[in-house]
Structures are given as C-alpha cells and as structure tokens.
Amino acid sequence: MQTTNLFARYLIRVEISWQHNRQITAIRRALRLIFPLVLLGSLADFINQAWLQTDGYYYQTLHVVKWVLRLRLAREYLRLISAGTLGLTAVLMAFAVSFYLVASSTQHTTDRLMAGITAVISLKFFNVNRASVLALRPIKWLSTDLGLTGVLMGILIGLLVGNSYRWCLNRQQADEADLGLTLTVTSGWILGTAALGLLWIGTQTTSVNAIFTSMMRWPFHLPHFIMGLAGFSVLTSLYQWLGLLGPITVGGQSMESAQNLAAVLNHHGWQLPHPVTLHTIVNVYAEFGGSGMLLGLLFAIFLVRGAHQQQRVGWLSLVPTLGNLGAPLMVGVPVILSPLLGIPFLLAPLATISVSWLCVRFAWVPAVAYPLATGTPGPLLAYLGTGGSWSALALALVDLAISTAIYYPFVKWQQVAQVEGGAVHEA
Amino acid sequence: MKRRGLFLLVLLVLLCVPGFLWQPHQAATVRANYRSYLDPIILVPGSSATQNRFNALVKELNHETPKTHSLLRVEVMTDGTLKYSGTLQSGDEHPFIVIGFQNHHDGYRNILKQAQWFATAFKQLQATYHFNHFSAMGHSNGGLILTLFLEDDLAATHAHADRLMTIATPFNLEEADPDVDTPLFKRLESGRKRLPHELVVYSIAGSKTYTGDGIVPFDSVNRGKYLFQDQVKAFTQITVTGANANHADLPENQQIVGLICQDILP
Numbered sequence: 001m002q003t004t005n006l007f008a009r010y011l012i013r014v015e016i017s018w019q020h021n022r023q024i025t026a027i028r029r030a031l032r033l034i035f036p037l038v039l040l041g042s043l044a045d046f047i048n049q050a051w052l053q054t055d056g057y058y059y060q061t062l063h064v065v066k067w068v069l070r071l072r073l074a075r076e077y078l079r080l081i082s083a084g085t086l087g088l089t090a091v092l093m094a095f096a097v098s099f100y101l102v103a104s105s106t107q108h109t110t111d112r113l114m115a116g117i118t119a120v121i122s123l124k125f126f127n128v129n130r131a132s133v134l135a136l137r138p139i140k141w142l143s144t145d146l147g148l149t150g151v152l153m154g155i156l157i158g159l160l161v162g163n164s165y166r167w168c169l170n171r172q173q174a175d176e177a178d179l180g181l182t183l184t185v186t187s188g189w190i191l192g193t194a195a196l197g198l199l200w201i202g203t204q205t206t207s208v209n210a211i212f213t214s215m216m217r218w219p220f221h222l223p224h225f226i227m228g229l230a231g232f233s234v235l236t237s238l239y240q241w242l243g244l245l246g247p248i249t250v251g252g253q254s255m256e257s258a259q260n261l262a263a264v265l266n267h268h269g270w271q272l273p274h275p276v277t278l279h280t281i282v283n284v285y286a287e288f289g290g291s292g293m294l295l296g297l298l299f300a301i302f303l304v305r306g307a308h309q310q311q312r313v314g315w316l317s318l319v320p321t322l323g324n325l326g327a328p329l330m331v332g333v334p335v336i337l338s339p340l341l342g343i344p345f346l347l348a349p350l351a352t353i354s355v356s357w358l359c360v361r362f363a364w365v366p367a368v369a370y371p372l373a374t375g376t377p378g379p380l381l382a383y384l385g386t387g388g389s390w391s392a393l394a395l396a397l398v399d400l401a402i403s404t405a406i407y408y409p410f411v412k413w414q415q416v417a418q419v420e421g422g423a424v425h426e427a
Numbered sequence: 428m429k430r431r432g433l434f435l436l437v438l439l440v441l442l443c444v445p446g447f448l449w450q451p452h453q454a455a456t457v458r459a460n461y462r463s464y465l466d467p468i469i470l471v472p473g474s475s476a477t478q479n480r481f482n483a484l485v486k487e488l489n490h491e492t493p494k495t496h497s498l499l500r501v502e503v504m505t506d507g508t509l510k511y512s513g514t515l516q517s518g519d520e521h522p523f524i525v526i527g528f529q530n531h532h533d534g535y536r537n538i539l540k541q542a543q544w545f546a547t548a549f550k551q552l553q554a555t556y557h558f559n560h561f562s563a564m565g566h567s568n569g570g571l572i573l574t575l576f577l578e579d580d581l582a583a584t585h586a587h588a589d590r591l592m593t594i595a596t597p598f599n600l601e602e603a604d605p606d607v608d609t610p611l612f613k614r615l616e617s618g619r620k621r622l623p624h625e626l627v628v629y630s631i632a633g634s635k636t637y638t639g640d641g642i643v644p645f646d647s648v649n650r651g652k653y654l655f656q657d658q659v660k661a662f663t664q665i666t667v668t669g670a671n672a673n674h675a676d677l678p679e680n681q682q683i684v685g686l687i688c689q690d691i692l693p
Contacts, residue, residue, distance in 0.1 A: 060456065061445035122498055255518065256465035266557060302431035311431070318435075322442060370457050377442045387457075388450045 008413050015414065016421035022104070024337060026162065027155055030096030031334045033088055035313070038148075039328045041085030042320040048078040050323050050375025051198040086327070087143060090150030093243075094119040097158025098165065105166045114182050116352075118189050119161040123154060125197030126208055145209040147216050148194040148245035148327055153334070155243050161189055197238055197346040226357050226398060229281055232351055237346045239399040240291050243336050245327050257369075264369040268389070274277040275360055275367035284368045284385055285356035285399050286349040288378025290326020296403025297329060297341075303404070307308055307415040340414045348406045352399040365391045430572040462469035462587070468496075468691060469547065469685055470525045473567025474537075478483070478502045478512070480586060484678045485523050485685075489689050497522045503544040504529045517533030521693055524552065535600070535611050538568055546584075549576065553584060562590040562691050566678050570596025570630075571611065574654065576600065577626070578618035579657070592629040592691050594677050595643050598651050603644035619654045626659040629690050631683060632670040642674035663690075 012267040018024055050056040051064055052075050056063060065071065098119035102112050115230040127150075129140035144152065168185045172178060200208070263273055274280075289295030298321050299315040301307055310333055316326035335341045368385030376384060380401050382392035472480035478500040489495045499517040501509050501524065515522045526548050528541050553559075565573040570593030577588055599612045608616075632648040633640030639647075645666075657660040673682040 058445065117677035260559060261457075261461065262463060265458060299435060300433060302435050303429075318438075322439065333620055370453065371460075376446065378438055379439065380443045380446045384446055384450065384453065386456060 011340055012413050012417045015417040016341050019421050026097050026100035027337060029100045031331050033096045034092045035332045037085040037318055038331045041082045042328050043323045044081040045080045046323040046325050048075060054293060054376055057376040060373055088146045088148040089148055090154035091120050093151050094123045094126060094158040095156030097155055098162035101162030102165050105169045114163040114186055115162055118186050119158045121190055122161055122193035123157045125193045132200045138163055138331055145207050149209050151245050152243035207220035211373050229353050230350055233282060233349045237292050241342045241345055245330060260369040270366050272367050272369055274383045280367040281356050284381050286352045289321040290324050292328040292345045294321055296348050297407045299404040300407035304411045322377055324378060340410055344407045344410045348403040351402050351406060359395050365395050435621050439579050455522050459480045463558045464555055464693040466520060467524045467558055467561050467574045469561055469563040470523055471565040471569030472527055473569050474531055474533040478525045481525050487684050492692060501548055502527050502529060503548045507547050509548055542572045545572050545576050545579040552582060552689050559586040560589055564592040564691055566594045574615060588623050588626045590627045590691050594631045595633050595640050595648060595674055597643040597647040599647040603646055605646050615654055619658050622658045628655045629658050631665045632666045633677045634666050634668045635673045654655045
C-alpha cells in the first residue's frame with residue numbers, strides 16, 4: 001500500500017500488533033461468536049420498539065395498530081427473544097473470552113469449558129439480589145446487568161478467569177486431563193469470587209455497572225455549553241468502545257425537554273427556553289445509527305472497495321443500524337476495542353456536535369422540541385423533532401456526510417490491517 | 428462500490444417517506460398525546476373543613492414517599508377570588524394543591540355552588556401553572572365537588588383527569604334508605620355519561636358500625652358504582668374498618684394513607 005501515509009502506516013501497525021495480542025484475539029473471537037445472537041436480538045428489539053410500541057416511528061407513521069393482529073402477543077414474543085439474546089450477552093462474553101484464552105493452551109475440552117463456566121459463575125456472583133443474600137432468604141439472581149451494558153464486565157471477568165486458568169494449565173506437565181487441577185482452579189476461583197461478591201454487596205448498595213454509569217453522570221448534570229456536550233460525547237464513546245453498550249441517560253434532562261415542548265405548544269412561534277441541551281444536540285445530531293454516528297461507519301464500509309468481510313457484517317446489520325441500534329456493528333465489525341476504528345468513533349460525534357451546536361446556538365436551525373419516535377431513521381430525527389424544518393434536515397444530512405468522511409479513511413486502513421494481519425490472526 | 432452506497436442512500440430515503448407523509452399530522456398527534464410536566468394532586472376537603480384540613484395528611488404522605496412534594500393551599504372566596512398560602516416549588520412534578528372554600532357549609536345548593544367555585548379555581552390554577560393533567564382526592568363532600576366538576580366542567584378545560592379517589596363520599600347525601608334518590612344523586616346520575624373514560628376511580632368507605640362510618644351511611648357511598656361503573660376505565664370500591672374508621676378520621680387512617688400512596692401518587 002503505497003498510497004497510505006506515515007500516520008496511516010503507524011495506525012495500521014498498531015492495529016495489527018493489537019490484533020495479535022492474545023487477550024485481544026480472545027475478545028475478538030468472542031465478539032464474533034456472539035454476533036449472530038446480538039444481531040437476532042437487535043432485530044427483535046428494533047421490530048418491537050419501532051413497529052409495535054406506541055412511541056415507535058413505524059407504529060406512528062404507518063398506523064400499525066390498525067392492521068397488525070395480536071399486537072400484544074407479538075410484543076411479548078419479541079421481548080422474550082430480545083431478553084434471551086441481548087439480555088445475556090455479558091454471560092456469553094465472559095464464557096467465550098475465558099474459553100478462547102484457555103483454548104490455545106490445552107487440548108482438553110473439559111478444561112476449556114470449565115474455564116468458561118467458572119467465568120459465568122464468577123460474573124453471577126456480582127449479579128445477585130442483595131437483600132436475598134443478606135437476609136438469608138432463598139437467593140435471587142439478577143439479570144439487569146447481564147445485557148449489553150454488561151459486555152465490559154463480561155470481558156473483564158473472562159480475562160481474569162481465563163488468564164489465571166491458563167497460567168495454572170501451563171504449570172502442569174501431564175498431557176492427560178487432570179481432575180485434581182480442574183477442581184483446584186475452579187474451586188479456588190469460585191470461593192474467591194463468591195467472597196468478593198459478598199464483600200461487594202455487603203458494602204455497596206449498587207451494582208458494578210451502576211458505578212460505571214454514575215461516573216458518567218456526575219460531571220455533566222446540565223451540560224448546556226459545548227464543552228459539556230463534547231465531554232459527555234467523549235465519555236460515552238469511550239465507554240461504548242470499551243464495551244458498555246447500553247443506552248446511557250443523564251438525569252435532569254426530561255424537565256428541560258418538557259419545558260421546551262410546553263413552550264412550543266402553549267405559545268405561537270418556535271421559541272424554546274432551552275435550545276441547547278444533550279437532547280437537542282447529542283441525541284438528535286450525533287447518534288445516527290446508534291451512539292458514535294455508526295450510520296456514517298455503515299456508509300463508509302459500503303463505499304470502501306473490497307472490504308468484503310466488513311460489508312457482510314454491514315449488510316446483516318443494515319436494518320438495526322437504520323433504526324439506530326448500533327450493537328450489531330459494534331460487535332460485528334468489531335468497533336469494540338479496535339484502536340483504529342476507535343479514533344473516528346470518538347471524532348465523528350464530536351465533529352457533528354460542534355457543527356450542530358454552532359447552528360442551533362446561533363439559531364440558524366431551530367432546536368428540537370417534539371418528542372422523538374424510537375427507530376426514526378437518523379437524519380429524519382431533526383426534521384420530525386422540529387415539526388418539519390427543512391434546515392434541520394439539511395443540517396442532519398451535512399452531519400451524516402461529515403461522519404461518513406471521517407470514517408472513510410479509517411475503514412480503508414482497517415481493511416489493510418485485516419489483509420496484512422489476517423493470516424496470523426486466523427491461525 | 429458506488430452502487431452499494433447508492434443503495435443505502437435510496438433505502439434511507441425510502442424509510443423516511445412515511446415520516447414525510449405523516450409530518451402534516453404530527454402537530455395534532457403531539458398535541459393530543461401531550462402531558463404537561465406538572466401533574467398536581469388536587470385535594471378537596473369535605474364540608475365544615477378548610478384548606479388546612481390536609482396539612483397533617485400531606486406531612487404523613489411526604490414521610491411515606493421518597494420525594495417530598497410541596498403543598499399549595501387555595502381558598503376560594505364567595506366572590507370567586509383566590510387566596511393562596513403555601514408554596515409550589517419549581518421542579519416539583521407532583522405537588523399537592525388543596526382547594527377549600529370560604530363558604531364550606533353542607534347542603535345540596537351549597538355543594539353545587541362549591542363545584543362552581545372549584546371550577547373557577549381550577550381554571551385559574553391551570554392558567555398560572557400550565558398543567559393539563561392531574562389526579563384528585565376528595566374527602567366526604569369534596570368527592571361530590573370533584574365528581575360534579577368532572578361531569579360538568581372538565582371538558583371545557585381540556586385537562587385530563589388520571590386518577591380520582593373519593594373517601595367516604597355520600598353520593599346519595601345522608602340518605603340511608605336505598606329506595607330514595609336525593610336530587611343530588613339524580614343530578615350526578617344524569618351527567619355520568621360525561622365522566623372521562625380514561626379516569627381510574629377508587630371509592631373508599633369507612634365502616635364503624637355495620638351501616639356506615641358514623642355520619643355517612645354505607646349505602647350512600649355504595650351509590651358510587653351507579654355513577655362510575657362501566658363509565659370510567661376502572662372503578663374500585665374499598666371498605667376500611669378498625670381504628671380511625673369513623674367519618675372525620677378517615678384521611679388520617681393509616682390504611683387509607685397507604686392506599687393514597689399506592690393508588691393516587693404516581
């Protein structure tokens with residue numbers, strides 16, 4: 001590749017060496033493993049939210065209630081599918097990461113599976129109903145943090161368990177499966193993490209994930225100024241890149257949105273008391289296709305010549321991404337823990353936030369006041385949110401173009417990295 | 428490569444088409460589904476009680492709930508002017524608003540007048556605080572005033588009533604004979620079709636003796652079913668006995684405080 005410059009060469013080298021790291025390889029293989037489940041769950045989620053819920057885009061615009069039979073049954077069915085797939089991603093990640101880490105060190109399936117199982121049990125020790133443990137009642141397991149928000153936690157537990165298991169396996173010489181070793185390592189881990197889990201729920205009232213997300217919230221209570229918006233965006237992107245995939249919400253916003261809507265409905269003209277909020281800028285102009293402007297990534301993938309594997313993921317993720325569910329692309333490409341794609345993932349929303357903030361701040365474009373329907377195609381959010389402002393739609397399209405342009409070179413380099421590093425990676 | 432990008436663009440535009448077609452109807456939909464941030468809980472005391480009647484109850488309720496709600500008291504004078512006391516804190520989504528009357532005497536004619544004054548107060552509060560939905564609780568005749576308001580004046584205010592709780596409300600006044608209909612009951616029954624269909628109603632009766640709470644006959648409270656049943660979204664009747672089950676003590680009855688927390692507070 002003669003066309004790529006020095007900076008690109010450097011990035012590609014970092015990406016390749018990153019991909020060859022044992023830990024990263026295990027994580028990427030685990031992500032590839034759970035991709036079909038994430039895709040299926042996201043599709044179910046998309047249909048449920050956008051087509052069957054009263055605040056869904058297609059529900060409202062296509063009058064779904066008039067022609068779909070057994071609406072309630074369909075909702076129940078899809079919610080169950082989504083809970084069984086997306087709702088368990090953290091468990092699957094913990095299992096798979098631990099499994100793949102051990103896989104390279106042993107031929108015995110028992111050891112590989114046991115490493116995965118130990119990771120799952122360890123993860124569950126942190127997801128248990130606090131009151132049921134402390135009051136000596138029958139134990140109730142929680143499932144709230146096992147979904148997309150828990151992917152990071154799953155990865156961490158998987159890495160911890162997998163590495164320690166591998167370390168023990170490497171210490172033993174015998175070739176045949178050693179029941180004693182399996183028992184020692186497994187029980188060691190389970191006794192240890194059970195104690196840690198008990199320590200956690202004995203001293204903390206919130207879950208580990210809640211700590212992560214509250215760290216997100218405290219500096220940005222009312223980020224009306226551009227630095228607040230940018231800071232929020234950077235932190236969101238960082239979390240998502242690390243694997244905290246769930247939606248992150250900030251308190252204190254609903255009241256301002258309510259006041260904006262009240263002002264528009266009670267007075268003539270489009271005068272908003274709070275034109276610049278997280279909702280009017282970030283949610284509307286920086287989350288096409290999900291957090292991080294993933295719709296731009298999808299366009300870039302489709303425009304880059306020869307990125308076949310990514311294009312296959314792109315085609316599969318097409319529907320959820322157009323409904324602003326980013327999880328399939330995050331897991332499938334993967335964007336999670338990819339240094340090369342992490343850069344545009346951070347920069348694209350920052351760029352669109354800056355441009356949009358400028359336009360809304362100086363009232364070149366009206367701010368959004370109407371409630372946004374779930375699953376609305378990204379660029380249409382602003383148009384419908386402003387009650388049909390063409391300038392808002394134009395701004396959204398500009399934002400889409402900017403984000404595509406930012407993603408484009410990185411997708412190209414990513415493809416180079418995959419071609420150059422692929423052979424070793426697959427081995 | 429161009430073709431794939433173009434395809435995506437065309438698909439994006441196609442998905443936007445329903446949005447463009449729907450957009451002209453959007454404003455009407457938004458307006459119809461709009462609920463103000465402020466969603467007050469309006470409390471109306473019974474006859475002979477003032478706007479201070481519920482001070483203790485509100486204190487008790489604030490003690491029970493995780494968030495403290497502010498209390499605004501309004502006294503409607505006989506000439507229709509309002510006298511305010513207490514505060515409505517900004518940012519409080521569900522404040523309590525007590526509406527009492529300068530003329531708080533009992534009697535059919537007076538209750539009709541009080542319902543008129545209530546409507547006046549409601550419209551003024553609505554104009555000041557811009558709310559378009561609320562829940563309400565009325566003790567004794569307060570429940571009658573609220574029911575009359577819901578039948579006669581609610582539609583004109585364009586507000587949505589979410590939940591109503593009446594406590595020992597005598598829908599047939601003090602009449603204990605089930606075969607006698609008082610003029611008030613006839614009036615309420617004639618207007619029942621105008622009760623909002625989205626409303627959820629709880630009617631609570633106190634039972635001190637086997638026939639009533641000491642003042643209001645049980646049969647009179649029981650008449651509520653002829654007004655609300657099959658007319659509102661849901662109608663629940665509850666009978667409370669035990670300590671504090673006589674008429675005047677009902678709002679402080681612990682069971683009823685629990686029911687208010689559970690059913691009226693959001």
